Amino acid sequence: MKRFHYPLVAATGAIGVLAGVCWLIGWQLAAGVIVAVFALGIAGLETVRMIRRLRHGVIGVDLLAVVAIVSTVLVGELLASWIIVLMLTGGEALEDFAQGRAERELKGLIDRAPRSAHRIASESGTIEEVAVGDVIVGDRLLVKPSEIVPVDGTLSPDTTAVEFDESSLTGESLPVEHHGGDLVLSGSINGSAAVTMTATADARHSQYQSIVLLVTEAASRPAPVVRLADRFALPFTAFALLLGATAWIVSGDPVRFAEVLVLATPCPLIIAAPIAFMAGMSRAAKNGVIVKGGAVLETLSRARSIVFDKTGTLTEGRPTITRFRTENGFTERELLRLAASAEQYSSHVLAESVIRSARDAGLELDDTDDAHEVATAGVEARFAGHDVLVGKLGFVAERASGATEYDLEPGELAISVAVDGVFAGAIIAHDGLRANATSTIADLLRRGARHIIMLTGDAPATAHAIAAQAGITDVRAGCLPADKVEAVARLDDRPVVMVGDGVNDAPVLAAADVGIAMGARGATAASDSADVVILLDDLSKTATAVRIGQDSVRIALQSIWIGIGLSVALMTTAAFGVIPAALGAGLQEAVDLVCILNALRALRDPVTPVRAPR
Incomplete structure (x- = not known):
C-alpha cells in the first residue's frame, strides 16, 4: 500500500469533506454509509497486507488496525473510523517525510556526484567536456574554480598552494591545502584557481563514487531492530484485545471495545525504529563515517571486543x-x-x-x-x-x-x-602512535568494550612498544592474515569489532562481527570487506561510530517503549469509558507524532567532532 499512500491520504480527506457536507445538509445516513464503505475498504487493504506479511513468516500489529476500523464501524462510531483511516494513510506519508529528513545527508552525497570532466587533449592541448565515466587513468584534466574534482588524481608538479573543500568526503569543515604532486580525491571542491591534474583512477574506482556505492548499499540494508516492534506484536495485540473484551463484558457496552481498540493502533511501533536507524546512518555520514546498514549500527552498540591493526591504524601510517x-x-x-x-x-x-x-x-x-x-x-x-x-x-x-x-x-x-x-x-x-590513539581506546572502554587487542604482522618488539604507548596489554605479533582471522574467530566476548586499513586486513575485516576500514587514503573506501568505512584519517571516528550505534539503538527502543507505554495507559483509561472513540483516535495520532519526533533525535550529534590531526 505504500506507493499509494499519498493518493489514499487525499482520498481520505475528500471522503471526510464529502461526509461532512452530507451531514450538514441533513443527509446523515448517506454520510455514514460513505464513511463506513471507505473505512471497510481500507480495512480490506490492510487485511491483504497482513496476509502477505504472514506468508513471509512476519507477525505484525496490522490486526489491531483492522479490528479497530471494523469495530468502530459496527458500533456506529464513524467519526472514529475516519480518524483511524486518516491516521493509517497519513502515517505512511508522515513516515516518508521523516525518513526523507533522516536521509538528507546520504542523499546529499549522491546528488553531488560529479558527472562531467574537462579533458586536455594530449596532442593539441584543446579542452573537451566529457562524461566522468569516459575518463581513464593517465588523462590530463582541467578543474576550474569552484568545480568538483571528477576523479582521483595528482596535481601537476608546477601547482602552487591550492585549497580544496573536502567536507563532503571527510566532514572536515576547513579547506585543505594541496601542492603540486599531491593526491586530490574526487568529490573535493576546488578553490579559486584553475588547476590541472592527472587521473590516477577511473570514476568507478575513485573515492567519491565509491562512497556513493557504499551509501546506496547502506540505505538498502534494514536493521534487525527495525523489526523489533514485531517482537511485541503478539503480546501487544493479545493485551489490547483482552482489555477491550473485558471492558465490553464488564460494561455490557460493545462501544467500550471499540474505544479501547482505537488506542491500540500500531503506527508508533511500525514507524519509529526505522526512522531512528536511518537518522543514525545519516548522522554517521555527516561525521565522515559510512555505515553499511542499520544492522551494523545495532551490532556496534553492543561491541565488547575491539581489535586493532597496528600500521596505519594505531600508528600514523606515514613512516x-x-x-x-x-x-x-x-x-x-x-x-x-x-x-x-x-x-x-x-x-x-x-x-x-x-x-x-x-x-x-x-x-x-x-x-x-x-x-x-x-x-x-x-x-x-x-x-x-x-x-x-x-x-x-x-x-x-x-x-x-x-x-x-x-x-x-x-x-x-x-x-x-x-x-x-x-x-x-x-x-x-x-612510524609513531597516532596522537589520539590512547584517548580513543579509553573512550571505547568507557562505552562498554571489555577487551582491546592488537593484531599485527610486525615483530614482537615493535608491536609491544606501540601497544605500551597506547595502553594495550593484549598483543599478538607476527600474524599472517590467516592467523588474524583465527584469532578473531576464537574470541569469546562478542560482538568483535576489527579496525584495519581495508586492504591488507580484508580477510579479518570480513571475519569480524563488524569490520571498520580506515579509508581516508582513497583505495580502501571501496573495500567490500568492511561494514564501516571511516572517510577521515582519524582513529577517534571508531569511537564515534560506536557512540552513534548506541545512541541509535537507545532512541529506537525508547521510541518503541514510549509508543507502547502511552498506548497502554490510554487503552486502560478508555476501558473505563472516559475517552470517547473519536477523541481516542485523535490521541493516538498524537502518540504517533511524539514517537516519530523522538526517533528523529538520532540525527543530533551532541558531541563536537574531533578534528583530524594534520
Whole structure:
C-alpha cells in the first residue's frame, strides 16, 4: 500500500469533506454509509497486507488496525473510523517525510556526484567536456574554480598552494591545502584557481563514487531492530484485545471495545525504529563515517571486543626513513632504489614512504619485468634479470641467506631487502602512535568494550612498544592474515569489532562481527570487506561510530517503549469509558507524532567532532 499512500491520504480527506457536507445538509445516513464503505475498504487493504506479511513468516500489529476500523464501524462510531483511516494513510506519508529528513545527508552525497570532466587533449592541448565515466587513468584534466574534482588524481608538479573543500568526503569543515604532486580525491571542491591534474583512477574506482556505492548499499540494508516492534506484536495485540473484551463484558457496552481498540493502533511501533536507524546512518555520514546498514549500527552498540591493526591504524601510517643498515657490499642508495622500485607494486602503507624517500633522494626507479605482492609479508620483483625481495625479515630470510635481525628503538621497524638470494640490508623507519590513539581506546572502554587487542604482522618488539604507548596489554605479533582471522574467530566476548586499513586486513575485516576500514587514503573506501568505512584519517571516528550505534539503538527502543507505554495507559483509561472513540483516535495520532519526533533525535550529534590531526 505504500506507493499509494499519498493518493489514499487525499482520498481520505475528500471522503471526510464529502461526509461532512452530507451531514450538514441533513443527509446523515448517506454520510455514514460513505464513511463506513471507505473505512471497510481500507480495512480490506490492510487485511491483504497482513496476509502477505504472514506468508513471509512476519507477525505484525496490522490486526489491531483492522479490528479497530471494523469495530468502530459496527458500533456506529464513524467519526472514529475516519480518524483511524486518516491516521493509517497519513502515517505512511508522515513516515516518508521523516525518513526523507533522516536521509538528507546520504542523499546529499549522491546528488553531488560529479558527472562531467574537462579533458586536455594530449596532442593539441584543446579542452573537451566529457562524461566522468569516459575518463581513464593517465588523462590530463582541467578543474576550474569552484568545480568538483571528477576523479582521483595528482596535481601537476608546477601547482602552487591550492585549497580544496573536502567536507563532503571527510566532514572536515576547513579547506585543505594541496601542492603540486599531491593526491586530490574526487568529490573535493576546488578553490579559486584553475588547476590541472592527472587521473590516477577511473570514476568507478575513485573515492567519491565509491562512497556513493557504499551509501546506496547502506540505505538498502534494514536493521534487525527495525523489526523489533514485531517482537511485541503478539503480546501487544493479545493485551489490547483482552482489555477491550473485558471492558465490553464488564460494561455490557460493545462501544467500550471499540474505544479501547482505537488506542491500540500500531503506527508508533511500525514507524519509529526505522526512522531512528536511518537518522543514525545519516548522522554517521555527516561525521565522515559510512555505515553499511542499520544492522551494523545495532551490532556496534553492543561491541565488547575491539581489535586493532597496528600500521596505519594505531600508528600514523606515514613512516619516516631514519637510517639504513647495509650488508654484502650494497650501498644505501642502491638499497633504497631497489626497495622503492619493488614497493611500487605494493599496497602497504610502508611502500609509499619508501618510494617518497627514494624520489626525494633523486633516485630513478626501475620498471619491473615481473612483480607480485605477498599479503602482509612483502613484494617479490624482478629487475633486469635480478630477483629482489622487500618486506619482513621472516619473508626475506626464507629466500635469502644471511638475513640479519637488527636492534630497533621503540616505534621503529625494519624493511628487509635481498637481491638474488643475498641479504642486502634493511631500511629502518619510524612510524609513531597516532596522537589520539590512547584517548580513543579509553573512550571505547568507557562505552562498554571489555577487551582491546592488537593484531599485527610486525615483530614482537615493535608491536609491544606501540601497544605500551597506547595502553594495550593484549598483543599478538607476527600474524599472517590467516592467523588474524583465527584469532578473531576464537574470541569469546562478542560482538568483535576489527579496525584495519581495508586492504591488507580484508580477510579479518570480513571475519569480524563488524569490520571498520580506515579509508581516508582513497583505495580502501571501496573495500567490500568492511561494514564501516571511516572517510577521515582519524582513529577517534571508531569511537564515534560506536557512540552513534548506541545512541541509535537507545532512541529506537525508547521510541518503541514510549509508543507502547502511552498506548497502554490510554487503552486502560478508555476501558473505563472516559475517552470517547473519536477523541481516542485523535490521541493516538498524537502518540504517533511524539514517537516519530523522538526517533528523529538520532540525527543530533551532541558531541563536537574531533578534528583530524594534520
